[in-house]
Amino acid sequence: MRFRSCYIPTLKESPADAEVISHKLLVRAGMVRKLTSGIYVYMPTALRALKKIETVLREEMAAAGFEELLLPAVQPGDLWKESGRWTHYGKELLRFKDRNDRDYCLGPTHEEVITDVVRGEVRSYRQLPVRLFQIQTKFRDEIRPRFGLMRGREFVMKDGYSFDLDDAGAEASYAVCKKAYHSIFSRLGLRFRAVEADSGSIGGNFSHEFHVLADAGEDTIASCTQCEYAANIERAEVRFAGEKCTETCQAFEEVATPDAHSVEEVCSLLHLEPSRIVKTMIFVADGKPVAVLVRGDREVNDVKVKNLLHAEEVELAGPETVQAVTGAPVGFAGPVGLSVPVYADSELVAATDYVVGANKGDAHLLHVDLARDCTIEAYADLRLITEHDCCPRCGAPIELTRGIEVGHIFKLGCKYSSAMHCAYLDENGKEQLMVMGCYGIGVSRVLAAAIEQNHDENGIIFPPAIAPFVAEVINLDPADATVSSWAEKACQGLEAVCGEVLYDDREERPGIKFKDADLVGCPVQVILGGKGIARGVAETKNRLTGEKGTISLDQLEEGLKGFVAQVEATWAARKA
RNA sequence: CGGGAUGUGGCGCAGUCUGGUAGCGCAUCUGGUUUGGGACCAGAGGGCCGCCCGUUCAAAUCGGGCCAUCCCGACCA
Numbered sequence: 001m002r003f004r005s006c007y008i009p010t011l012k013e014s015p016a017d018a019e020v021i022s023h024k025l026l027v028r029a030g031m032v033r034k035l036t037s038g039i040y041v042y043m044p045t046a047l048r049a050l051k052k053i054e055t056v057l058r059e060e061m062a063a064a065g066f067e068e069l070l071l072p073a074v075q076p077g078d079l080w081k082e083s084g085r086w087t088h089y090g091k092e093l094l095r096f097k098d099r100n101d102r103d104y105c106l107g108p109t110h111e112e113v114i115t116d117v118v119r120g121e122v123r124s125y126r127q128l129p130v131r132l133f134q135i136q137t138k139f140r141d142e143i144r145p146r147f148g149l150m151r152g153r154e155f156v157m158k159d160g161y162s163f164d165l166d167d168a169g170a171e172a173s174y175a176v177c178k179k180a181y182h183s184i185f186s187r188l189g190l191r192f193r194a195v196e197a198d199s200g201s202i203g204g205n206f207s208h209e210f211h212v213l214a215d216a217g218e219d220t221i222a223s224c225t226q227c228e229y230a231a232n233i234e235r236a237e238v239r240f241a242g243e244k245c246t247e248t249c250q251a252f253e254e255v256a257t258p259d260a261h262s263v264e265e266v267c268s269l270l271h272l273e274p275s276r277i278v279k280t281m282i283f284v285a286d287g288k289p290v291a292v293l294v295r296g297d298r299e300v301n302d303v304k305v306k307n308l309l310h311a312e313e314v315e316l317a318g319p320e321t322v323q324a325v326t327g328a329p330v331g332f333a334g335p336v337g338l339s340v341p342v343y344a345d346s347e348l349v350a351a352t353d354y355v356v357g358a359n360k361g362d363a364h365l366l367h368v369d370l371a372r373d374c375t376i377e378a379y380a381d382l383r384l385i386t387e388h389d390c391c392p393r394c395g396a397p398i399e400l401t402r403g404i405e406v407g408h409i410f411k412l413g414c415k416y417s418s419a420m421h422c423a424y425l426d427e428n429g430k431e432q433l434m435v436m437g438c439y440g441i442g443v444s445r446v447l448a449a450a451i452e453q454n455h456d457e458n459g460i461i462f463p464p465a466i467a468p469f470v471a472e473v474i475n476l477d478p479a480d481a482t483v484s485s486w487a488e489k490a491c492q493g494l495e496a497v498c499g500e501v502l503y504d505d506r507e508e509r510p511g512i513k514f515k516d517a518d519l520v521g522c523p524v525q526v527i528l529g530g531k532g533i534a535r536g537v538a539e540t541k542n543r544l545t546g547e548k549g550t551i552s553l554d555q556l557e558e559g560l561k562g563f564v565a566q567v568e569a570t571w572a573a574r575k576a
Numbered sequence: 577c578g579g580g581a582u583g584u585g586g587c588g589c590a591g592u593c594u595g596g597u598a599g600c601g602c603a604u605c606u607g608g609u610u611u612g613g614g615a616c617c618a619g620a621g622g623g624c625c626g627c628c629c630g631u632u633c634a635a636a637u638c639g640g641g642c643c644a645u646c647c648c649g650a651c652c653a
Contacts, residue, residue: 009586011587011588011603012614013589016582016587016646017645034645037644037646138653142651142652143650315650408653440653477611508611509610509611509613511612511613511615514612514613539612
């Protein structure tokens with residue numbers, strides 16, 4: 001494919017509305033253009049990359065026993081009313097009416113439709129399991145779309161669904177899919193982690209997310225430096241390994257702490273370590289206020305609070321609620337004498353003699369023994385893990401890294417099969433609900449994540465498995481017949497080993513071609529010019545390492561093969 | 577939805593405070609000189625200054641309203 005006849009409108013400058021690097025580079029490399037907020041045009045090179053990602057997905061999903069189908073993007077509101085999500089999904093679901101005033105929505109996900117398809121056809125236990133997937137455009141009317149393809153409103157997603165006889169079957173489907181996901185992200189050449197995650201509103205008690213590791217990631221993941229444990233920070237367990245303190249302390253007393261609202265302010269005023277303070281946070285769980293206690297140097301993990309209370313919704317209380325519950329402005333809440341339920345983080349049992357808010361403006365209490373002076377509903381793991389914590393599995397140090405969530409697999413149980421009556425007859429002729437699982441990969445987000453993880457100041461560094469073109473041949477002297485003839489030979493040679501080659505024989509100055517090649521990110525670059533030809537060589541550049549080399553024109557074909565293999569080897573080595 | 581910012585040729589920006597009829601760089605077109613990491617010279621084309629209403633002799637500039645985009649937050653697969 002000749003560069004001159006490709007639609008690759010590269011830009012020298014980043015668009016003003018792009019913030020993250022993948023967005024900037026996708027636009028600069030001529031791969032995407034924004035149509036409107038959160039909605040992008042995929043230009044030819046982006047489409048090539050998406051297709052390559054999709055090929056890997058198709059092969060691995062097929063290997064895992066999933067068959068591809070294509071569901072409609074427009075879905076009837078009735079199905080969503082049946083599952084209950086018409087009212088629960090929220091504004092992210094883009095709804096509209098047809099000419100007959102019937103409700104419709106654009107599919108943000110397809111559990112309803114797939115369940116409808118399967119319940120219509122599957123009658124017998126003999127037909128199960130059923131495993132299906134599709135690759136399709138989704139639409140979610142995000143409150144705040146951002147970061148280019150990372151969080152768009154319209155995006156390409158691979159979504160798979162499994163229907164099994166029972167929990168054991170569902171486990172097997174889940175496991176098979178998890179394995180497939182490992183293969184997928186490995187093949188794509190990305191550094192990733194599979195992490196335990198909170199299952200959110202979709203259902204099930206746990207799930208796994210697949211994160212591409214990148215500094216710009218929206219999520220924080222905690223992973224063990226020794227064992228396989230890795231979890232989204234929302235979920236990461238904190239194991240309290242200390243002893244319960246058996247001593248008590250002197251009776252508590254009030255101390256004036258004017259204007260000391262924050263832990264830091266109280267600490268500096270009283271000359272204390274933050275760990276001596278108990279932070280009392282007032283939350284509202286499904287409309288009811290509760291108090292949550294953590295050490296002054298810790299952060300509450302509201303997902304854990306939500307799970308502990310089995311609440312639908314948990315949020316930090318506003319100033320009015322805090323005033324109503326504690327009788328004091330924000331900053332002076334404490335557990336002593338509170339009338340709402342109080343939950344404490346496990347590690348608070350390790351000591352006594354804490355400083356807490358006095359539930360009174362500008363005052364705190366010294367020498368509080370939680371066991372003696374207040375009623376604690378329960379002690380539980382309620383805080384956010386930190387880098388100083390240990391792995392809850394093996395006790396080795398934990399490290400925190402940033403990740404971009406590119407895949408998520410869920411056990412759905414019977415949430416949809418029960419709401420929508422998706423059942424089969426077992427061998428005894430008795431009706432049973434199918435047990436479901438769902439498995440998503442954000443295809444367009446994988447593209448963005450690949451760039452977030454792999455770029456430098458010159459542009460994108462595409463992994464070969466994703467690159468729109470694995471190889472580019474740069475002809476520096478297109479007017480020279482000898483140079484051009486060698487360049488075309490190089491194209492043919494590369495074509496044989498790495499698919500369609502991008503051939504730049506534009507009448508441009510060399511600098512422009514080098515810059516564009518780096519920007520567009522072809523992993524394999526081969527340069528033909530008068531100077532090299534005079535020395536009897538073609539020049540090479542490995543985009544990943546930046547290493548330059550030469551190939552003798554006498555052995556061009558073998559040399560090219562060797563170079564491609566060498567580039568692939570650097571990618572393979574980098575993954576480890 | 578709350579807070580902040582921005583909107584000026586295709587792209588990136590200046591000009592707005594202090595009103596006087598729009599400018600720079602890149603890109604595009606023509607001619608010439610160049611040619612191994614985003615060349616140079618000369619010339620040319622291209623703008624309802626986001627939209628509407630107002631103030632004024634006069635509005636990119638002042639006032640009001642609206643719209644769009646981006647960032648932070650809330651929210652969320």
